[in-house]
Every structure is written in C-alpha cells, then in structure tokens.
Amino acid sequence: MGVKFICWTLFLNLLVLMSCYGSEGAMEMGGHMGHHHMDDPSSVMVFFTLKDLKIGKRMPIHFPKRDPSTSPKFWPKEEADSIPFSLNELPNLLRHFSFSIDSPQAKAMEETLRECESKTIQGEVKLCATSLESMLEFTQRMIGSESGIQVFSTSHKTKSSVNFQNYTMLEILMEVPAPRMVACHTMPYPYAVFYCHSQKSENRVYKISLVGDNGDEVEAMVVCHLDTSQWSPTHISFSVLKVGPGSSSVCHFFPADHFIFVPKLQDQNGFSSM
Numbered sequence: 001m002g003v004k005f006i007c008w009t010l011f012l013n014l015l016v017l018m019s020c021y022g023s024e025g026a027m028e029m030g031g032h033m034g035h036h037h038m039d040d041p042s043s044v045m046v047f048f049t050l051k052d053l054k055i056g057k058r059m060p061i062h063f064p065k066r067d068p069s070t071s072p073k074f075w076p077k078e079e080a081d082s083i084p085f086s087l088n089e090l091p092n093l094l095r096h097f098s099f100s101i102d103s104p105q106a107k108a109m110e111e112t113l114r115e116c117e118s119k120t121i122q123g124e125v126k127l128c129a130t131s132l133e134s135m136l137e138f139t140q141r142m143i144g145s146e147s148g149i150q151v152f153s154t155s156h157k158t159k160s161s162v163n164f165q166n167y168t169m170l171e172i173l174m175e176v177p178a179p180r181m182v183a184c185h186t187m188p189y190p191y192a193v194f195y196c197h198s199q200k201s202e203n204r205v206y207k208i209s210l211v212g213d214n215g216d217e218v219e220a221m222v223v224c225h226l227d228t229s230q231w232s233p234t235h236i237s238f239s240v241l242k243v244g245p246g247s248s249s250v251c252h253f254f255p256a257d258h259f260i261f262v263p264k265l266q267d268q269n270g271f272s273s274m
C-alpha cells in the first residue's frame with residue numbers, strides 16, 4: 001500500500017472535515033485565537049497535568065464548534081503558493097483581501113503571520129501549511145514515509161451553542177500510541193492555514209469522553225507533553241499551572257478543527273480514524 005494511497009484516504013477524511021475547497025471563506029473573528037498573542041497557538045487552551053486526567057474530573061473547557069459555512073476553506077496548493085505568506089508582505093496582502101489596516105481581520109492576519117514566523121523551541125519543527133497538500137507533505141515527512149498516517153480530532157456528539165462550560169471526564173476511551181506526532185492548529189486567516197508542529201520529546205495522546213454541564217457530549221483529544229524542559233519560562237501554561245519548565249507534564253484539549261497525526265498502527269483496520 002503506497003504512501004499516495006494513504007494520503008488519498010487521509011485527504012478524503014480531511015476534506016469531509018474541512019468541507020472542501022472554496023474560494024474564500026469568511027474569517028471567523030469571534031475565534032479565540034485572533035485575540036491572543038502568545039508563544040504557541042496551543043496556549044489558548046485549558047491546561048492541566050497528567051494527574052488531573054481521571055474519570056470524574058470536572059473543569060471549564062473552551063470547545064468552540066466549527067461552522068463549516070463560515071470557516072475558511074483550503075485553497076488549492078497552486079493558488080495558495082501564488083500569493084506571499086509573510087509578515088513583510090502584510091500591506092500587500094491586506095490590499096489583496098480588501099481589509100483595512102485597522103480592521104480586526106488585519107490584526108488577526110498579522111498575528112497569524114507573526115506566530116508562523118516565530119522561532120521554534122529546541123527539538124521542534126514547524127510549518128504553517130497554507131494548503132492541504134503542504135500539511136500532508138509535512139506530516140508524512142515528520143512521521144516517516146515508511147508508515148501510514150492516522151489522524152485524530154475532537155468530535156462533538158451533540159449539538160448546542162455552548163462553547164465554554166464545565167465538562168466532566170466520563171471515560172478514557174483510548175491512549176493513542178504516539179512515537180511520533182504532528183499537531184496541526186487552525187489559524188485565523190482568509191483561507192485555511194494550519195500551524196503544524198512536531199516535537200521530539202515524549203507525548204501522550206488520549207481520546208476522552210466528556211459531558212458538559214448542559215449534557216453536551218464530546219469525544220475530545222488530549223495531548224500531554226511529558227517533557228516541557230525546553231519550553232519558554234513565560235509559556236502561559238506555567239503560570240496557569242504554577243509550575244516551571246521541566247517540572248510537570250502539561251496536558252491540553254484539542255478543539256474540533258485541530259488535528260493530531262500519528263503513525264498508523266500495524267494491526268488496525270481502516271486507514272484512519274477520527
């Protein structure tokens with residue numbers, strides 16, 4: 001089974017998630033990301049430690065739901081590659097997309113480009129993917145061409161408009177073996193852009209079922225970073241958890257439109273699971 005085939009099945013799954021290519025989606029300005037400027041896009045999430053990962057644990061979590069009709073769409077690679085993606089080019093980009101300099105969209109684009117151009121920490125490799133093809137190419141390169149790829153994301157089992165509430169952990173559905181891992185976080189931009197990164201350090205990946213105070217059910221992906229020694233001391237998670245680099249595991253949930261890629265297990269059927 002060739003890499004091409006695996007990519008193709010992944011591609012189909014992602015297309016379903018991302019509701020296909022489009023010319024230009026509205027930019028979700030209500031999104032939580034455009035309003036923060038932090039070291040890492042994952043820093044907008046709720047942080048906890050491995051010892052809080054247990055059945056019955058209740059905590060407030062932000063689980064924004066993605067509205068496919070308003071989310072930015074992937075552009076075909078040729079189209080995305082035909083315009084610059086760089087902070088230096090921001091004035092031209094704003095003109096291209098007809099956003100005024102002081103608009104919230106301009107601010108969000110600026111922050112996205114700044115995050116994308118920020119330095120990585122030691123042992124980390126990152127790419128801001130501006131197309132599905134480049135996201136998959138990066139992922140395959142990081143995970144290794146000898147293995148297939150599985151993609152995981154958080155899914156909402158019920159519909160409601162509540163984005164922020166207390167959730168209780170009901171069950172740890174699975175621990176996903178993640179000898180290598182790429183996490184891709186969606187960024188505010190006029191078309192779909194994903195901040196993808198891969199760290200050499202040890203991570204644990206879990207799928208957990210949660211129930212919200214209002215009865216909402218979520219099957220959520222959690223990543224726990226066991227080694228935070230290379231993280232910046234100013235990383236927001238440290239002040240939230242009152243710990244320092246290397247002194248504690250740091251776990252966080254993944255919102256629904258962020259992806260976790262890991263090598264495919266040998267003994268599993270199907271090409272990918274959600």
Ligand SMILES: *[C@@H]1O[C@H](CO)[C@@H](O)[C@H](O)[C@H]1NC(C)=O
Pocket residue numbers: 059060164165166
């Ligand atoms: C979560 O529960 C705590 C304690 O019951 C409460 O103080 C807090 O306001 C709740 N948070 C949300 C977002 O509902």
